[in-house]
Amino acid sequence: MRIRIVDAFTDRPFAGNPAGVLLLDAFPDDFRLQRVALEVNHAETAFAHRLPAGGEADWALRWFTPATEVAMCGHATLATAHVLFSTGEHRGPVRFATHSGVLRATPGADGTITLDFPTAPLTPVEIPAGLAEALGAQPLAATDTGPDVGDLVVEVADETTVRGLDPDHRALAAHSERGIIATARAEDPSRGYDFVSRCFFPNVGIDEDPVTGSAHTALAPYWSGRLGGTVLTGLQASPRSGRVRTELRGERTLLTGSAVTVIDGELLA
Numbered sequence: 001m002r003i004r005i006v007d008a009f010t011d012r013p014f015a016g017n018p019a020g021v022l023l024l025d026a027f028p029d030d031f032r033l034q035r036v037a038l039e040v041n042h043a044e045t046a047f048a049h050r051l052p053a054g055g056e057a058d059w060a061l062r063w064f065t066p067a068t069e070v071a072m073c074g075h076a077t078l079a080t081a082h083v084l085f086s087t088g089e090h091r092g093p094v095r096f097a098t099h100s101g102v103l104r105a106t107p108g109a110d111g112t113i114t115l116d117f118p119t120a121p122l123t124p125v126e127i128p129a130g131l132a133e134a135l136g137a138q139p140l141a142a143t144d145t146g147p148d149v150g151d152l153v154v155e156v157a158d159e160t161t162v163r164g165l166d167p168d169h170r171a172l173a174a175h176s177e178r179g180i181i182a183t184a185r186a187e188d189p190s191r192g193y194d195f196v197s198r199c200f201f202p203n204v205g206i207d208e209d210p211v212t213g214s215a216h217t218a219l220a221p222y223w224s225g226r227l228g229g230t231v232l233t234g235l236q237a238s239p240r241s242g243r244v245r246t247e248l249r250g251e252r253t254l255l256t257g258s259a260v261t262v263i264d265g266e267l268l269a
Helices: 030-040 074-087 131-135 159-164 169-175 216-227
Strands: 002-008 017-024 044-050 059-064 094-098 101-107 113-118 123-125 141-144 151-155 179-185 195-201 206-209 231-236 242-249 252-257 259-266
Touching (some): 002 074, 017 030, 030 044, 030 059, 044 074, 074 094, 074 101, 074 113, 074 252, 151 216, 195 216
Parallel strands (some): 017 044, 059 094
Antiparallel strands (some): 002 259, 101 113, 123 141, 141 151, 231 242, 242 252
């Protein structure tokens, strides 16, 4: 069984967010999928198989963290599309059948890939008691992203605060279904990004995710409303770091980035 490790939302190896990608003839049982994802031990491992021609989607796609299956994952979708396009397994835009509906990925002439994802619904909420202590910074505002994403967007004072966060991950787990997206306006937009974020997902076994595509389905509408533009670039300021270009189109959000295959091997077990 061939397995690839792809760094997503980056144009260079050893940055962005690594994902395992396996192209299969069909999905094996869930226990095996979970065991493979645990062995890969990256934030997500993507499993895909081709669907019969003529349907609403071209490939079936599922994503597993080392601990559980997730309903939506941006970087592993980008990684899977990169493998399909770079190997010639699929040409032109590809449609994935997922637990979050049909998701599209389109190759760009410049080598980037654009994902078409549902925009997260945003609901302002009261800042939960104890969140400041768990996060290690005082939130300015908190916004719920709805059950499909399951995160709490937390705006903090500035970019320096986002970069310096050292949260109590166990305590953070009590404050959202999936995780916490900490964000702030970019201190210097001339550096090529408009906002920064870091994402903490202890409830799905990921203390900090390097670059989170699905989080940007919430960050895009959040910052578009504050910065007054529908096309923005986010920098996820994790130690590996990565950039996501976002374009808000009402109920859909386009996420654009690059990807690099760094390992191409064989799963023997």
